[in-house]
Amino acid sequence: MGNKLVALLDTTGFVHLTPGMIVMWIIGLLLIYLAIKKQYEPLLLLPIGFGILLVNLPLSGLMDENVGLLWKFYHYGIHWEIIPPLIFLGIGAFTDFAPLLANPRLIFLGAGAQAGVYLTFFASHAMGYDIMEAATIGMIGGADGPTTIFIASKLAPQLMGACAVAAYSYMAMVPIIQPPIMRLLTTKAERAMHMAKPRPVSKREKLLFPIISTFVIILLIPASAPLISMLMLGNLFRESGVVERLKGAAQNELMNIVTIFLGLPIGATMHADIFLQPKVLFIFILGLIAFILSTATGIILAKLMNLVSKEKINPLLGAAGVSAVPMAARVVHKVGTEADKKNYLLMYAMGPNVAGVIGTVIAAGMFITLLGG
Amino acid sequence: MASEITAPLPGKIVRMDIEVGSSVEEDMEILAIEAMKMENVVYAPCDGTIEKILKKVGDEVEDGEVIATIA
Numbered sequence: 329m330g331n332k333l334v335a336l337l338d339t340t341g342f343v344h345l346t347p348g349m350i351v352m353w354i355i356g357l358l359l360i361y362l363a364i365k366k367q368y369e370p371l372l373l374l375p376i377g378f379g380i381l382l383v384n385l386p387l388s389g390l391m392d393e394n395v396g397l398l399w400k401f402y403h404y405g406i407h408w409e410i411i412p413p414l415i416f417l418g419i420g421a422f423t424d425f426a427p428l429l430a431n432p433r434l435i436f437l438g439a440g441a442q443a444g445v446y447l448t449f450f451a452s453h454a455m456g457y458d459i460m461e462a463a464t465i466g467m468i469g470g471a472d473g474p475t476t477i478f479i480a481s482k483l484a485p486q487l488m489g490a491c492a493v494a495a496y497s498y499m500a501m502v503p504i505i506q507p508p509i510m511r512l513l514t515t516k517a518e519r520a521m522h523m524a525k526p527r528p529v530s531k532r533e534k535l536l537f538p539i540i541s542t543f544v545i546i547l548l549i550p551a552s553a554p555l556i557s558m559l560m561l562g563n564l565f566r567e568s569g570v571v572e573r574l575k576g577a578a579q580n581e582l583m584n585i586v587t588i589f590l591g592l593p594i595g596a597t598m599h600a601d602i603f604l605q606p607k608v609l610f611i612f613i614l615g616l617i618a619f620i621l622s623t624a625t626g627i628i629l630a631k632l633m634n635l636v637s638k639e640k641i642n643p644l645l646g647a648a649g650v651s652a653v654p655m656a657a658r659v660v661h662k663v664g665t666e667a668d669k670k671n672y673l674l675m676y677a678m679g680p681n682v683a684g685v686i687g688t689v690i691a692a693g694m695f696i697t698l699l700g701g
Numbered sequence: 702m703a704s705e706i707t708a709p710l711p712g713k714i715v716r717m718d719i720e721v722g723s724s725v726e727e728d729m730e731i732l733a734i735e736a737m738k739m740e741n742v743v744y745a746p747c748d749g750t751i752e753k754i755l756k757k758v759g760d761e762v763e764d765g766e767v768i769a770t771i772a
Contacts, residue, residue: 525765654737661739669728670744672709674736675764 343384345583348600355603356380356595359493366502371590372473376493379595391596402593406481406488411586412474413558414453416581419474419685420562421575423653425537427678430526433633434676438683440629441649442691444469444622448694452614457607460484463695465611468495469618470688471502471650477594478555479692483699489598490608492613502655503662505616506647510663513627514643519667521642522678531567536608538563545690552693559689626680648677651684704747708762708771712736717758723751725771734762747771 337343359377363370379398390398405411428434445633449466453459460483467476468491476495480488498505510519538560545554548694565575602608626646634640644664648656657677716733725731725745727734749771756768 342766554767658737658739670709672741673741674741675710678737 330513339387339608341386341388346386346600349384349386350606351604352380352384352600353599356384357416359497362497362500366500369496371587372496373493373500375588375591376489376496376595379592380489380598381595382592383596383599384399388700391599398596401589402596405483405586405589406477409478409481409554411590413554414483414582414586415474415525415590416555416584416689417558417562417581418511419653420538420559421579423559423563423566423567423682423685424678425563425682426534427526427675428680429529429533429537431676431679433637433681434641434679435686436633437626437630437641437646437649437680438651438685438687439649439690441622441626441651441680441684442470442681442687443625443629444618444620445691446651447621447625448614448618451617455614458484460699463699464488464491465614466618467491467688467692467695468498468611468615469622470684471495471499471619471622471648471652471656472685472688472692473499474590475555475651475688475692476566477590479695482696485597486602487608487611488614489603490611491615492594493598494612498615498650499655501568502619502650503659505619506650506656506659507663509620509623510627510647510660512643513624513631516642516667518631519664520671521640521661522668522671523642523645523673526676534567535564538567541686545686545693549690549693549697551696555689555692556686559685594671614659619650623647626650640658642671642673642676644673645677645680647688648679648681649684651681651688653681653685654678656684657681671700703752704749704771705767706731706743706746706771708734708764708766708768709743710736710741711736711762711764712741713758714758714760714762714768716741717754719751719753719754719769721754725749725751732768743768745771 356377359373362368363373390396445466449462452462452465464480464484467479542560545556562578626649630643630646644660648660660677661674664671715735718750719731729745732743747767752770754769
């Protein structure tokens with residue numbers, strides 16, 4: 329009788345609980361709390377948090393290879409590289425590249441902010457992460473969730489959960505992280521600087537942009553093709569004006585559906601045994617450094633451009649080079665209006681902001697090209 | 702001398718605190734335009750009286766489009 333009771337107990341999860349799992353419950357619940365109460369990236373952090381809870385319930389088998397439900401989501405959605413490109417299709421469909429086309433030199437700011445990615449890559453590698461892991465960690469500085477996930481699935485799947493959570497949580501904290509750096513690196517007069525009115529962008533330019541970019545970027549960096557192709561196809565849906573239904577589906581229905589299948593399995597990669605290691609937890613510090621460096625390098629590049637160019641740029645725009653769209657642009661606008669309430673930088677900041685999306689994908693493509701995967 | 706109140710950025714007018722005949726002072730808040738889900742306050746460019754209002758709440762405006770004139 330006693331033996332049977334023990335055997336029965338053994339089939340429940342209770343006796344298989346570990347302290348680590350309970351720590352993970354707390355982390356999962358914290359993410360759910362931040363999503364609901366603080367509205368920190370709720371579309372991602374809510375399913376991620378729930379995924380963390382699920383995978384840390386023993387014996388559920390949800391992440392068991394070949395059979396577990398979340399394993400299938402992970403394997404066919406993320407490992408097979410389907411979901412991040414589909415997210416990019418949606419991003420393309422709702423991104424207006426006009427602010428960039430109106431002032432094309434702002435693309436340099438989108439590139440400048442990627443310096444944080446590379447600096448963090450070298451720093452992480454110097455600190456003992458292998459080269460694949462270091463590239464994935466550096467990617468957090470691009471402030472682009474799907475790209476971080478994409479590169480993690482290719483180079484360092486074991487770090488995916490931590491990198492994704494770091495990227496999304498810091499993106500949500502852009503309004504807290506960026507302003508102090510922006511104020512530190514600029515003077516009040518610089519922040520108050522008004523931008524010259526942008527030139528109007530024709531419909532033809534907007535239409536040609538996704539087509540030409542696809543050619544140029546994929547010919548230059550073929551490894552960026554999965555993300556760039558979808559981004560530009562989505563943008564072509566938008567600018568063509570003849571496939572409203574496809575544009576709508578890409579940016580609403582499809583985007584919403586794949587978001588569900590993105591967040592849940594990412595949370596499910598965060599089992600206590602994998603996640604609760606100093607090496608993984610330290611990613612949160614490195615990710616923050618990556619964010620700070622990207623912000624700083626963007627601003628510094630804008631100031632350098634002002635040294636050589638006679639049409640000055642408000643250096644705050646450099647901070648919008650991180651691809652957290654449109655949060656980083658809003659932050660730039662806010663900090664600008666603090667210095668001069670009539671300084672409307674929002675639409676100008678969208679230029680480097682959307683350039684940052686492209687820049688991050690290019691940076692990811694370069695890592696994949698150089699490191700394999 | 703008439704002066705124009707123009708949209709400082711493209712977006713949707715979400716608030717209008719003036720009507721024809723209101724007197725305004727320079728830098729007074731007069732309306733708000735929403736762009737990228739962010740409310741942007743527009744200030745009066747000079748002292749005067751609102752002469753004409755060409756747009757209403759809910760209208761989409763282009764960058765630089767005239768919203769009202771001050772006499």
